[in-house]
Amino acid sequence: MNCIIIDDESMARAIIEQMCFNNKNVNLIESFSNAMEAIKYLNQNEIDLIFLDIHMPGFTGFDLLQTIKNPPKVILSTSDSSMAIEAFEYSCIVDYLLKPVTQQRFDKAVQKAVSFTKKEKQTTPTQVKDEGESITELYVNIDRRLVKINFETINIVEARGDYILIRTEDKNYTVHSTLKKIFDKLPNDLFLKVHRSYIINTKKIIDIEDNSVLIDSNVVPVSRSNRPELMRRLNLL
């Protein structure tokens, strides 16, 4: 699950960041020290999960939830157990972590979020991505034409503001969409999100160096949190 952290305390952010790093079910995209910056980000990007502090100066976590439309799943983190009752009023809140948070409790909360999301996908047919499907291509809307792109020809997909750039073996396509949307349409066994702005076709990797991969003639950055999954997929000698 792609997630963000919103907490005004740098130490609390560092702790949740470390816990995300230790948990293979979450992919940390960004951390925010104030709610306003996070709202701006959430209005432009799709996220699966927010780790949200309640007690923030000026604009609380609950204020944020009331501000954003269709909030993603939320795991609250706070030192105030008294806030738990209010949390039940929000259907997007899947769990409530009391500081100091332990890794075990964090993992349990993430598992809850994963289960909630799976259940929702099962009851929303349009969002289902069938694991066993034999679809080998994707259609993208370019100048009012639906252009077919075969999955295996895609090298890299890059986020470019409100657009994505799909680099294939012979052509590049700029499409008005998000990285999250296309990632949900791509086969999991072939594609991997290696950075908040990049998805790569793992079969097209030429070499890997520290925090980057070379695909065709493009050097793609690999974020620290995504590197373990990339390394796991390699058939290392």
Added chain:
Amino acid sequence: MEKPNLLYIKELSGGDSIFENKMLEIVKQELPEEIKNYKNFLKKENFVNAADLVHKIKHKISVLGLKDGYQVAIDYEEELRQKKMNLQSKFEEILSAMIIFIKNA
């Protein structure tokens, strides 16, 4: 009296010394400033802001493994919001112990 320790940080780090150092650095940088601000607010009898500072500090208390100290901070924050300060000296003893600890860490 319980003593500050790095058990929580070490458990979370899984041996990652970069993370351990980062956590210590944050405490070293922020705690003295937060204590200074807390004392200033208290001097001006600005209980709400003093309580907010105690709220911030209490997370650091728990991260340094002070379980009893954390409960004192919770109760003291609540007291300050009601403009009471019975737990002031107990809370400030904890702060002193933390300052000594981070100086030597």
